[in-house]
Amino acid sequence: MNIAVVGAGALGLYYGALLQRAGHSVRFLLRRDYQAIREKGLYVTSPQGDFHLNKVRCALDSAELGPVELVLVGLKTFANHRLAELVAPLMTGETCVLTLQNGLGNEELLAEAFGADRVLGGIAFLCSNRGEPGIVHHLGQGRIRLGEFRGGLSDRATVLAALFSDAGIPCEAVADLQRARWEKLVWNIPFNGLCALTGKTVTELLAHKDTRREIQSLMAEVIAAGNAQNLSCPIDAAPFIAQMISATEGMHDYRPSMMIDRFEGRPLELEAIYGIPLARAAERQVEMVRVAMLQALLDLGEKH
Amino acid sequence: MNIAVVGAGALGLYYGALLQRAGHSVRFLLRRDYQAIREKGLYVTSPQGDFHLNKVRCALDSAELGPVELVLVGLKTFANHRLAELVAPLMTGETCVLTLQNGLGNEELLAEAFGADRVLGGIAFLCSNRGEPGIVHHLGQGRIRLGEFRGGLSDRATVLAALFSDAGIPCEAVADLQRARWEKLVWNIPFNGLCALTGKTVTELLAHKDTRREIQSLMAEVIAAGNAQNLSCPIDAAPFIAQMISATEGMHDYRPSMMIDRFEGRPLELEAIYGIPLARAAERQVEMVRVAMLQALLDLGEKH
Numbered sequence: 001m002n003i004a005v006v007g008a009g010a011l012g013l014y015y016g017a018l019l020q021r022a023g024h025s026v027r028f029l030l031r032r033d034y035q036a037i038r039e040k041g042l043y044v045t046s047p048q049g050d051f052h053l054n055k056v057r058c059a060l061d062s063a064e065l066g067p068v069e070l071v072l073v074g075l076k077t078f079a080n081h082r083l084a085e086l087v088a089p090l091m092t093g094e095t096c097v098l099t100l101q102n103g104l105g106n107e108e109l110l111a112e113a114f115g116a117d118r119v120l121g122g123i124a125f126l127c128s129n130r131g132e133p134g135i136v137h138h139l140g141q142g143r144i145r146l147g148e149f150r151g152g153l154s155d156r157a158t159v160l161a162a163l164f165s166d167a168g169i170p171c172e173a174v175a176d177l178q179r180a181r182w183e184k185l186v187w188n189i190p191f192n193g194l195c196a197l198t199g200k201t202v203t204e205l206l207a208h209k210d211t212r213r214e215i216q217s218l219m220a221e222v223i224a225a226g227n228a229q230n231l232s233c234p235i236d237a238a239p240f241i242a243q244m245i246s247a248t249e250g251m252h253d254y255r256p257s258m259m260i261d262r263f264e265g266r267p268l269e270l271e272a273i274y275g276i277p278l279a280r281a282a283e284r285q286v287e288m289v290r291v292a293m294l295q296a297l298l299d300l301g302e303k304h
Numbered sequence: 305m306n307i308a309v310v311g312a313g314a315l316g317l318y319y320g321a322l323l324q325r326a327g328h329s330v331r332f333l334l335r336r337d338y339q340a341i342r343e344k345g346l347y348v349t350s351p352q353g354d355f356h357l358n359k360v361r362c363a364l365d366s367a368e369l370g371p372v373e374l375v376l377v378g379l380k381t382f383a384n385h386r387l388a389e390l391v392a393p394l395m396t397g398e399t400c401v402l403t404l405q406n407g408l409g410n411e412e413l414l415a416e417a418f419g420a421d422r423v424l425g426g427i428a429f430l431c432s433n434r435g436e437p438g439i440v441h442h443l444g445q446g447r448i449r450l451g452e453f454r455g456g457l458s459d460r461a462t463v464l465a466a467l468f469s470d471a472g473i474p475c476e477a478v479a480d481l482q483r484a485r486w487e488k489l490v491w492n493i494p495f496n497g498l499c500a501l502t503g504k505t506v507t508e509l510l511a512h513k514d515t516r517r518e519i520q521s522l523m524a525e526v527i528a529a530g531n532a533q534n535l536s537c538p539i540d541a542a543p544f545i546a547q548m549i550s551a552t553e554g555m556h557d558y559r560p561s562m563m564i565d566r567f568e569g570r571p572l573e574l575e576a577i578y579g580i581p582l583a584r585a586a587e588r589q590v591e592m593v594r595v596a597m598l599q600a601l602l603d604l605g606e607k608h
Contacts, residue, residue, distance in 0.1 A: 194601075197501075197601070198601060198604055198605065200604060204604075205604070208600070208603070208604045210596075210599065210600035210603055210604070211600045211601065211603075211604045213600065214596070214597050214600045214601075217593075217597075289521075289593050289594065290593065290594070290597050292514075292518070293518050293521075293594050293597060293598075294597075295514065296512070296514035296515045296517065296518045297498075297501070297502060297515065297518075299512070299514055299515075300502055300504060300508075300509070300512045300514070300515045301502065
């Protein structure tokens with residue numbers, strides 16, 4: 001399949017590399033890594049085995065990447081004001097766009113620009129960081145859950161999930177993308193924010209009794225807000241929280257993307273992970289008191 | 305009057321210096337500033353005029369300061385495990401102890417050690433910082449509200465208030481010390497904690513819309529908890545919050561003591577300002593959700 005990767009950070013580079021290694025024709029829209037990848041190709045380090053792609057199709061302008069069958073979006077959401085413009089040259093009437101971006105509101109932006117039936121969304125459970133230009137470090141996990149923006153389980157989503165799985169990316173098609181997005185927020189909202197705010201890793205947060213309690217309370221707030229969004233079936237709070245905590249205990253000293261963004265002086269993905277979820281909760285008269293406080297303190301630390 | 309100052313930080317040094325300048329016999333229990341003050345006396349810089357005390361009675365051991373009529377306690381509350389031991393050598397059967405420490409629980413400790421009728425508490429509205437050893441900077445304000453630990457307006461409290469006022473420390477005796485303590489917490493809980501956590505001054509916090517909203521919400525939580533404590537009359541939330549915010553807007557880029565403690569690597573006064581107030585609220589079935597979250601994040605940053 002002809003695939004373009006827009007927003008080739010740690011996530012886009014890693015998934016794109018696996019797809020190319022599996023034989024797909026992958027093209028990367030690059031910025032920081034352009035020169036390095038042109039000269040030396042793309043290196044992936046991974047507990048599942050390092051590998052190197054010698055020849056990588058890439059460009060600084062998406063017009064040079066031509067139309068494709070699938071656009072994979074990994075752009076940081078704080079750059080979403082450029083999303084439609086970056087994706088447009090890659091589209092034909094048949095192209096699908098799969099956004100693997102964080103948080104809420106990304107599918108809506110793409111649907112507005114290209115039509116709702118072009119758009120799928122996916123949630124990536126991936127621990128990866130960028131290294132030197134041309135190098136991406138896969139630290140663990142990598143599973144994707146994807147589904148139609150319009151809802152329901154489509155053949156197209158099932159085919160895409162199989163294509164990803166065949167490339168070594170465990171992938172599941174889901175009927176209720178919205179539910180999957182809220183489930184992911186149950187993790188992202190406490191851990192991304194608290195790690196970015198305090199400079200502590202997920203392991204340090206969980207080792208501190210009172211912070212662990214706050215994480216559980218933040219998760220409960222997110223679940224209550226998600227369950228007010230007409231999900232196909234509600235998230236069962238107690239077991240889901242226990243499962244999230246237990247999974248996170250396996251991520252030894254993991255530093256979420258937002259923590260790294262703050263360390264490196266980049267803007268945080270506050271609108272997608274906090275602003276829009278808070279607005280969706282408020283629309284359904286659900287208050288997320290702790291989430292709102294966390295958002296305020298994160299935003300306070302931004303350059304305005 | 306013979307007065308001993310225990311815990312001679314910015315607050316103890318400033319008030320002690322004013323009392324000595326007014327003619328009282330003041331003795332300071334010192335640690336960091338001992339050598340400097342022995343050699344060069346005590347310097348006070350103040351918008352109301354700098355002054356210097358050439359001869360200052362001080363010691364490293366309170367036994368050397370002999371019994372006095374009034375003990376003024378300015379000790380950081382994280383050193384409260386030593387409070388009774390530091391004060392004991394200064395006491396006779398007639399000595400009063402006035403604690404000007406932050407938060408809740410200090411009068412109780414002194415009452416347990418020396419009897420409840422020896423104990424008064426006071427709330428200081430003082431902007432001051434320590435400078436080099438032997439120098440204290442008075443930045444503004446300085447008013448004290450003091451009252452009996454046992455409650456009620458006593459002659460003794462009224463006499464003490466007059467003595468302070470005569471020394472240039474505006475002072476008012478109050479009948480309900482408990483209420484005055486909770487009123488002060490309405491300021492201390494949001495501003496001390498948020499400044500220490502985020503490294504921003506009170507002015508920066510108030511200039512940020514969402515943080516300003518959180519400050520008001522934190523204040524409302526504290527008022528609700530305070531009003532559940534059998535105060536002589538409840539704190540009227542809306543006007544009190546408005547007044548606190550407006551007063552803080554006059555403190556240009558003020559850095560509260562807890563922020564300075566964190567910058568300088570000292571422990572924070574978490575138990576007196578957060579832990580005990582949270583416990584008192586819980587005893588009355590009042591939940592302070594935001595306060596608990598703030599405490600957790602502050603404690604997370606402590607050395608354990």
